[in-house]
Amino acid sequence: MSSINLGIAAPPRTSLLEWLTTTDHKKIGVMYIASAFGFAAIGGLIAELIRLELAAPGQQFVNAATYDQLFTVHGTLMLLFFAGPLAIGFANAIMPLQIGAADMAFPRLNALSYWLFLFGGLIVMSGFLTTGGAAAAGWTGYAPLSSSTFSPGAGMDLWIVGVALVGVSGVLGAVNFMVTIYARRAPGMHMFRMPMFTWTVLVTSTLILFAFPSITAALAMLFIDRHFGGGFFDPTQGGNPVLWQHLFWFFGHPEVYILILPYFGIISEVVPVFSGKPLFGYRFMVLAVIAIASLSMGVWAHHMFTTGQVDLPFFSLMSLLIAVPTGIKIFNWIATMWRGSLRFTVPMLWCIGLLYVFTIGGISGVMLASPPIDYMAQDTYFVVAHLHNVLIGGTVFAGFAGIYFWFPKLTGRRLDEGLGKIHWLLWVVGFAVTFIPQYVLGAEGMPRRIADYPAGRGWDLPNLISTIGALILAVGTLPFLLAVWRAMRRPADQPADPWGANSLEWATSSPPPHHNFDRLPPIRSLRPVFDERMAAEAERRARGEGAAGPTAGPAAAGGTG
Amino acid sequence: MEEITYFGRLSFFAFLVGAGYWLVSNEAVGTVMLIGFGLATGAGFTLLRGGARHEPDAVGDAESTEPDGPFGDESGPLPTRSAAPLALGLGVALIGMAGAFGPWFVLAGAVPLVLGAADWLRSANRELALREHLDEAE
Incomplete structure (x- = not known):
């Protein structure tokens, strides 16, 4: 590699100025992750407020107009400013290490992507400070609800600007990830030796590149409608509000996979390490990711079944087809664990939690892909339960797996296992208590996005249980925060490879130097660090010495991929 | 050359689905979006094929000093901190x-x-x- 490090040698503690001016992919990754969790904290507090409002019939805390703003900003923050950017944070921090690169292809552009995302989120939230309040048209911003007639305030404009900024940020980031993966891989790291996480970053970047322009165009059209008398979505001027839905969901459904696929990559990294086996069916996993991404571009209108303006059999078939590659992935993770030397560390527990939570969400998704069921469940709490099942199950559970897994690499410190297990247990229980009653509510016909409901319709008890579950989730987050706080008070003491892992990021120190690698192991398989560990082990045995040191971890069975 | 064929396959898939969608639905907005996806990925395929500089047999060589893949080393100095x-x-x-x-x-x-x-x-x-x-x- 001909990269030359001109960076300033890192001092023991990083100053605020360094964080503000950094172009180091690892620091930018940490900034993404921290900011995403910051937005999640705000979105989570809003969620608690929503659940408290719905705990019993009658208006308790907020009026209907405020409630509309709360669920709009909650959805926008959680989807566009937490789940997506958290994945981008992991991609920033880990992907260049996994391919043996010194940094991203365009480090300054990478920093710009981060700042656009951060300012975008702050702009969306600043709507609460305006006289009319924040946007209140739902995270989907459906026209004509988002038009100047029904959403006249500045809050809706701020939402448009904020979402547009995160869209631009996403496209810039996607280009950067793709060029990095295409042009910066270490010698020997050909495409089918790339770790699964890197594959998912590549495929996700492709989706972002081709799906995000659709929402950017839709936002521009909405802005023109609101301020310059355009009539794109106004039937009285020859426009069509369903056009918004087409444009939004042509971005919005791939967005679901943009949110999920990198987290699938995280699971594919964690499960083999703690199963002591290579990933089962690596090539099928790669093809499954590509298949999911490809199919996701052709399913957008399953969100529009009840408009009566879309071809039901086509979109139903395409939606059902996605279950096949997704099923392959679930099967392969279980097959990787099968007869493995399982270690139930906290990252592994989150993966196991994901398998059950995400699969419930996936199965309810298959139900909703059937138009007759979708017509009954449209805009009910069944859909709310489903989307939280897939999104929390898919992104948050895997996100926590990734945090516990890579925290030692990024900080040189390990999160407390005991606190991590309490965190995991409270989330698994809290999740079920929160969202299973919402399936019941949906089946009983409770509409989503209502601030109040009449007593005596059988909705009272499930709502109360769901609120208790949401409180368990909030309490369950505290052990995680405590674990992070305690870890950061300790000095960095973790070795390069504390888990006995496989991919290149574990070949460098924890945390890595600014230029990432002082030396790279030869890359002749999917698991170069494993190969090197085995070679060192064989050499030690040949010399008649004892077992490997603390960084080697358990010897894994099976081939090298 | 998986880097390049990846875009080609995506483009083929998008045109296939776009054509199928038009045949079953006659719906213009979705067809334009799917064909647009095919054109965009097709353009990516064409540009990447033009930009490739390495022969396929150079790929996967752990002893090489060049980054893997068909696009060669364009990495420069790591930028210093910048506001x-x-x-x-x-x-x-x-x-x-x-x-x-x-x-x-x-x-x-x-x-x-x-x-x-x-x-x-x-x-x-x-x-x-x-x-x-x-x-x-x-």
Whole structure:
């Protein structure tokens, strides 16, 4: 590699100025992750407020107009400013290490992507400070609800600007990830030796590149409608509000996979390490990711079944087809664990939690892909339960797996296992208590996005249980925060490879130097660090010495991929 | 050359689905979006194929000194710390807020935008000159 490090040698503690001016992919990754969790904290507090409002019939805390703003900003923050950017944070921090690169292809552009995302989120939230309040048209911003007639305030404009900024940020980031993966891989790291996480970053970047322009165009059209008398979505001027839905969901459904696929990559990294086996069916996993991404571009209108303006059999078939590659992935993770030397560390527990939570969400998704069921469940709490099942199950559970897994690499410190297990247990229980009653509510016909409901319709008890579950989730987050706080008070003491892992990021120190690698192991398989560990082990045995040191971890069975 | 065929396959898939969708639905918006996806990925395929510089047999060689893949090493010096991305991002965000609060925000945003862009270009030029100097020295 001909990269030359001109960076300033890192001092023991990083100053605020360094964080503000950094172009180091690892620091930018940490900034993404921290900011995403910051937005999640705000979105989570809003969620608690929503659940408290719905705990019993009658208006308790907020009026209907405020409630509309709360669920709009909650959805926008959680989807566009937490789940997506958290994945981008992991991609920033880990992907260049996994391919043996010194940094991203365009480090300054990478920093710009981060700042656009951060300012975008702050702009969306600043709507609460305006006289009319924040946007209140739902995270989907459906026209004509988002038009100047029904959403006249500045809050809706701020939402448009904020979402547009995160869209631009996403496209810039996607280009950067793709060029990095295409042009910066270490010698020997050909495409089918790339770790699964890197594959998912590549495929996700492709989706972002081709799906995000659709929402950017839709936002521009909405802005023109609101301020310059355009009539794109106004039937009285020859426009069509369903056009918004087409444009939004042509971005919005791939967005679901943009949110999920990198987290699938995280699971594919964690499960083999703690199963002591290579990933089962690596090539099928790669093809499954590509298949999911490809199919996701052709399913957008399953969100529009009840408009009566879309071809039901086509979109139903395409939606059902996605279950096949997704099923392959679930099967392969279980097959990787099968007869493995399982270690139930906290990252592994989150993966196991994901398998059950995400699969419930996936199965309810298959139900909703059937138009007759979708017509009954449209805009009910069944859909709310489903989307939280897939999104929390898919992104948050895997996100926590990734945090516990890579925290030692990024900080040189390990999160407390005991606190991590309490965190995991409270989330698994809290999740079920929160969202299973919402399936019941949906089946009983409770509409989503209502601030109040009449007593005596059988909705009272499930709502109360769901609120208790949401409180368990909030309490369950505290052990995680405590674990992070305690870890950061300790000095960095973790070795390069504390888990006995496989991919290149574990070949460098924890945390890595600014230029990432002082030396790279030869890359002749999917698991170069494993190969090197085995070679060192064989050499030690040949010399008649004892077992490997603390960084080697358990010897894994099976081939090298 | 998986890097290149990846785009080609995506393009083929998009055209296939787009054509199928048009046949079963006669719906214009979705067809345009799917065919647009096919054209965009097809353009990516064409551009990448034109940009490839390495032969396929160079791929996967752990003893090589060049990055893997068909596009060669274009990596330069790692950039030093820079306030340009922050300034540029702030400028764009302030200009964006003009959409909600009026044109005065364009003026407020123009200052950090111009400063950030100028600093960015200066730094990039400096690194380019350094790279050329190093290339000559080699």
